[in-house]
Amino acid sequence: MASPCEHHVPYTLLGALLSGGGPHAAACGGAAFLRDYAERGTNALLWAALLAVTWLLVLRLAALLRLWALGARLPGPPAFPADPGLAAGDITGYLSKLHGSYGPVVRLWLGPSQLLVSVKDSRVIKELLTKAEDKLPLTGKTYNLACGKLGLFISSFEKVKSRRESLKSFLDEKLSVGASGSSFKIIQIVLDRIDSIMARDFLDCRYFSQHMAFNIVGSALFGDAFFDWSDASAYEELMMTVAKDACFWASYAVPPFWKPDYRRYRTLCAQLKILTQGIVAKSRNQNGVLSLIDLSSSQRSERMIKDPCRGVSLLDGVISSRCLNEAAEGPLSSEEICGNIMGLMLHGISTCANLIGNILTRLALYPNLQCQLHSEIVSGHSESSELKIDDVLRMKFLLATVCESARLLPAGPLLQRCSLQQDVNLNSSITIPAGAILVIPLHLVQMEASTWGNDACQFNPNRFLKKDINFEEILAAAHKGSNGINLFTDECDKTQSFLPFGSGSRACVGQKFAVLGIAMLIASLLRSYEVQPHPALSKEMESLVDSNSLHHIPNPKIILKKRSI
């Protein structure tokens, strides 16, 4: 039989209020109501949570079914096949086999919910790089883990857009402010130190390239303050250690904080951040950036033209750049400035070092190439005068050598994209589902015989030389728009197949800076030194240099021999 209390338990809070007080209700109904109310409330919450989770699972399942359905329409192997080449890390070799069997667009299941699509068809590459604007979340995670909060290199294009623009205008300003008066002062400073660097009888090519790249990028970002920074060597060493492991630790879904090696890595990142904050502060004080903050862009340019040697740093641009302050997101926090600078250093040093090392190796192995470059350099400007950007822009064979080296040995094996929200429709016949990983195998595309000819794997800078080629115009156009360097206006296939700096909305912001900086370095070096191979560089390696397997050459040893004037 029901207790008398049960008949008086109101159903809702409103009911409880309306049912009034009464001694019986107060004693019995109040407690029961609260118990019952809590029970019903908990049940309702559990139901709501269950429905929400079910809804999310249904959406996830629908997305998965869609991914499977759209993925199944693309050509490719049925499941993820075990391949010894892939296990050995030869992703290019593996994709080459797949393209050979399935054509220029291939899909590969990396797992039940991970679809990779590789595109090698020059007719759709441009479309792909323009339409897919996001990067893989892993890229952002890698930089984020190493550098902390940053607004460059992150996955979403929407979030990275304004930062890219402001960096682009800084680099542009740096190269164009009184271009004829501009030189990469740091290059001369480092070259002056070569004799002490050459204290041993040979140079380690990888280390030397990395050191050069570190100085070129560092001096651009920090200005004059970088020249006499006492912590520079420690910073360089730390930066390279962090860069080496960055991708590996970011690949964990949950950071393995229980592993001592991971904790050591995080400590190194923290030390790197402290050093970065140090040089940021030094750069601000020394370059007197605060005095420039209130100047408009044109006033700043005017001041820099009057005093071009004054070390203007990226910080000037980052802090006072009008375009950045006008960007909707407002001024950057010091945390983000530091993160962006660390990210730029990591990316700029590793990519520039790769290209410099590649060129030096070829110089060491091809005396004829070196002679041709040397005569172009000495005839391009007077012996006594300082080398300027304008001089370098006239050295077509040198710039073609830089481009050809970047073609044969790009900074990484893949250009990667991802469309996080929307499907990507290519050539109005291929639909790539949202969330798929999109890659362009750079080695394959840049060495495709049907595009580049039968000598595609050979080093031949002349393929970049045409009668009236104007590198200044080409580099300026690449920098202004969001495209890669277009050296083949009349040959669409080659344009779409030369992508060392990427293309489309996420193309490299530093391409013009990198090409000119590296060309300037090589010109300055060859003017005073002859690059010779260490005798231990065997004949066997010479044959490798002609093939696309230059990256298999163990770090060559080189000798810099001073030229007699």
Ligand code: HEM
């Ligand atoms: C030889 C030197 C360099 C090479 C080969 C290189 C190559 C690349 C490549 C392939 C990308 C991705 C492009 C894409 O996905 O379409 C990239 C992105 C980028 N690069 Fe470079 N880079 C070099 C130097 C530099 C330098 C010196 C800077 C700046 C100081 C720089 C700034 C950037 C930035 C900010 C991005 C990211 C753009 C974004 O995520 O939207 N790069 N670079």
